[in-house]
Amino acid sequence: MTIQTKLPEFKTDEMVINLGPQHPATHGVLRLILTLDGEVVKHTEPVLGHLHRAQEWQGQNRTWFQYQALIDRVDYLSGMFTSWALSRAAEVIDGTEVPRRAEFLRVLCAELNRISSHLLWLGTYLIDLGALYGFPFYPFIEREKILTFFEEISGQRMMYNYIRIGGVQRDPKAEWFKKVEEFTKDFPKRVDEWEAIVTENPIFLNRTKGIGVLTKEVAQAYGVTGPTLRASGIDFDLRRFKPYSVYPELKFDVPVYNKDGDTWDRYMARIQEMRQSIEIIKQVLDMIPEGEIMSKKQNAGLRIKAGEGFAAVESPRGILGCYITSNGSDKPYRFRWRNPSFSNLSVLPPLLEERPISDIMAIFGSLDIILPDVDR
Amino acid sequence: MEQFELLTNWAQVNVEAFVLYALAIIAIPCAFCVLFDRAIIRSGFFLIGVFGAVCGLFLILQAQFLALAQLMIYTVGITLVVVIALMLTNPRLEKEGVAVEGRERFSGLVIATVFFLTIYCALRSESWPLSSLRMNPENVKQIGAALITTYALPFEFASVLLLAALMGAILLAKAEPKNDVSKIAGEN
Amino acid sequence: MFNLIGSAINGVKHALGGLYQVKRGLETVAMHTWREPTTEAYPDKAPELPPHFRGRLALTVNPETGENLCISCRQCERVCPDKCIEITANKSTETNKLELIDFKIDHGLCMFCGLCTEVCPTYCIINTNDFEMADYTRSSLIYDLKKLTLTQEESAYYFAAKEMPLPKPKPAKPAAPAAGAAAAKPAAEAKPTATVSPKPAPESAKAPETTADKPAKEVEKKESPSTDTPSVN
Amino acid sequence: MKIDGTVVRGDHFSGNIAEIRKFAVMSLSWLTVIFVAVWGVCWALGIFIPMCLANSSFDFAAILSEVCKALTPIAAVLVFIPINAMFMVLMERRALALFTRRNGPNRVGPDGALQTAADAVKLLLKEDITPTGADALMFTLAPIIFFAPSIFGALPLLAAVTNNHKLFQIVDLPTGIFYVLAASSVPVVGIVMGGWASNNKYSLMGGLRSAAQAISYEIPLVLSLVTICLLAGTLDVVSIAYQQSGGLLNWNILGGGALIGLNKAIAALVSSSGAPFAEVMNAYYPYGWLSFVGAAVLCMCTVILFGVYLIGACAEINRIPFDLPEAESELVSGYNTEYSGIKFAIFFLAEFTNLFIVSTIAVVMFLGSGDCPLPTWLNPLSYPAVYEPLAKALSPVLSVLINDLHLINPPTFWAALWVIFKTYSLIFFAILVRGTLPRFRIDQLMDFGWKRLIPITLVIFVLVAFARGVINFHV
Structure with a gap:
């Protein structure tokens, strides 16, 4: 029993405020209905669906060949992973053996894409924290290089449509590998610079340390995955836990923090992941064999055997799963996507409770959500 | 000038x-x-x-x-x-506006009239001597000197008063531990 | 008392550490002054695009003879997820082959996925490196055969850049019946050379062999029932 | 986690010389334009018209020339503020571009030099929208209340930065710095007013934040300046500027005059004339080692005070990292979310003017105003052997300009050049900070102000009051 003390009642008005869908910092069209007491958030309600494009339904109404081109739009910052999940699911049904060179190319592109996705997150996260004018440009400069690599092999900077069912679309030239190698040599220095600016900055530490603590239990209860989960101290990475492709042959660490799981940990998890991805890319560049890159013909009449299959990949945001039922025709019968952003977003309301309004963006940004991935 | x-x-x-x-x-x-x-x-x-x-x-x-x-x-x-x-x-x-009851209105009127009369009499009294002295350009210095010599005691009293007010304000505004409040609210 | 002094010293240490970190950040940012800008002077200087860049769609011609390579097989029209390609072709009564009358692409609908270029058996429809298509009306984004057809030099450039095998020079006798609709002469010349025989194709876009190329011989306006509404992106 | 203590330096210095040169040329040409315009207006109004009137014979000529002279400072400030704001915005954009490896604005005019002029024209021509439900009167008054004090605040500084030029003595108030501080405390009313009148929740929050922030940071800001006034023994900015003349060692940032004795003693040693070294030292530091300890403490204190002033000033004018009232990622644009057109332009103008004014205050109060940083005994120009032949060589040209037309006033000229250099260096530093640091959170900001800065300044105030006793100041 607590002793009841007479407190003067200073009841201030609560304010309901709409954060978004048009707001500079909601990373797309998310709407948060906030109930504020002064500057403290009492209640949060994310409103989804502003970007719903019926991606699953569209998949069922398009041929396999057509849908491959569309699926990059689900998570437009990491299109390689959506293509990869789709391809792997289809290959599971079909029993296709993917050529070794294609597998290596997939890993290479995916890890590059992971870096580019984290780079965009890094830049926008610092914007969320108010470093609006200087720092965010640096990650974007590096990201631009990666996008140029993708442009060269796939033809576009974001909608790659590069990883196909049964392989990859195009075999890069030798110079391309050289450029990537140069990039891998240069990139860790850039990360050092960013860390010199950001990581130990007292204001940044104040804004992130101990803010938005996501405990293991809450994270597991909400099905959080990806770096967000690993920052909470749970060692769960599909590349390790359920290895696919050629990941078992590669040496890399999965950065796990056995600590509180605040926003700073999530930041560090992503920074470390970028460094690990560079290590993976270096190994891939050494190990990549010569050979075929495609085991299934790509044309309008692409068909997958009847059956059903599920495959998941570790995308920059978490586990990206794809469940397909095929009836043997040129169109899939049923699609179902498991998107990491959706479950990562669900954890936002408990994290925001009783936090000041400035922390909304610090916490929300650290979850690294992308809205088309939430709504599909 | x-x-x-x-x-x-x-x-x-x-x-x-x-x-x-x-x-x-x-x-x-x-x-x-x-x-x-x-x-x-x-x-x-x-x-x-x-x-x-x-x-x-x-x-x-x-x-x-x-x-x-x-x-x-x-x-x-x-x-x-x-x-x-x-x-x-x-x-x-301004959108709401609360009507004032008659009795309150009356007492308010009385208080206002008395107050006005007091101020009016004070201002109308003829004891406002005009000083023929010109303003010293160094009046800041003079104010400062006066505050810590002639008027030191009132000045200190004023500062103590302000300090007390400040402490009172802090005490009022000091946030009680959040969980206690919620517990009390929960029990009730 | 000692506690107080200790915490004061700690505070000073903390403050100095923080100041040092801030200084480090400021210095790193200031050092970037000496690096070259990464900005591209875009309108003044065209960007260097890779050969496989998926830009505006266009129709190539035979770089040597200048004849349009389209055989009106309609594979691109069928595969397009957005339904932005519309081919008008006529079955010639004399040769019993398809003659191309018009080829329309609505670039306002196109999402530049490049699927049409992958299925094209004759490397006729390609993605060019042009991306400056901004215009004032939607209707002006619908490109017709004349606007789509590249010149011989451009075709030669893209055939070389994209490493596509050159079409075999066909010394076919030009029995060109007057094509009424289009003023484009390559279209007229293209008709008799309806080369169904697939060229040797590299990696991805191999010759169509499934059901897809069989209905190509039927003359249907458009409307392939297999796909649905265009995607809204 | 791998963070070594080393500073990561740029590793390819292949050269950005072209861009840096463009930046320098742009800055120099803009500065020339600004100060030639201001100087021209001052000269015309304060010297040329009275000169003409002096020869005329109509009866109120004297009065008219007095009025002209009296209006000169106001005209100077009014001409200066808009042009300077244009330049500062351009400088900020180009400097940030340099830091972030971009080109910056480079379309309008030569190398983009007219970009902000075009922006200003655009802002003035934009539609002026008053949102539904807004309090129209307050909504209109807010930008004016925000902007007007910056004009008044700039006036007393004019005499201090021009080496007490007699045209600007009209506003030479004995309470100069107090006047400036009073003027700088008013804009917050404008922000709260604008935030409330906009009828927008984000604006309201921005206004409230601004009130809390400005009131909290006013205290360390004022305390740091008051401590300097304590050291100087006056509130008059002109006297404070004068006291610091004679090189870096005399500046307030280094002990607030505690090193003047050292400076004089070294000068005596160098010139080997006048009083000997030890005697001068004894005159200034009468208590031996106690005096030296006092001087060291004062040096440390004033350096910290300078830092506190910069932080407080940043918070007062809502610069990053204290730009909470207009925190983009949280409050859209804070108190000026609903503003557009000319009202927004006024907010914008006032923000940059305030930045300039706080930089000028820092220069006047801490950085020796228009003083050359070289101590007199190190400065070749202070020796007659160097100075006189130079003066003789230039005299035919200069005498016309100086004596006949009064176009140039040498003491003012050099002082003004130094002030310009120092002020814009501080502004450049503010831009660098803007390019690096993220934003505070509001409660951390309050903590930092109340729990760190105010105690520090209070402790320093007491320390300075005691340390001052063991040194002879301004003998």
């Missing part, structure tokens, strides 16, 4: 009187607005206008220090008042 006097002589008008009337034209309507405006925040802002005009009066009287102190303290102080008014009241008060 020589130029000012030169100009005064040339134009053969009392510029001081002119400025005084100009300031009055700002101050008095603002004061009325403070009283009669329904939105408490707007009256707060009008109060700043009143004090700004009063600061101008001090400047005419060559009391720079007082004028600036007035500006600095009251503008900031009133900003605080406005903020507190914003936090404790409904900012859109």
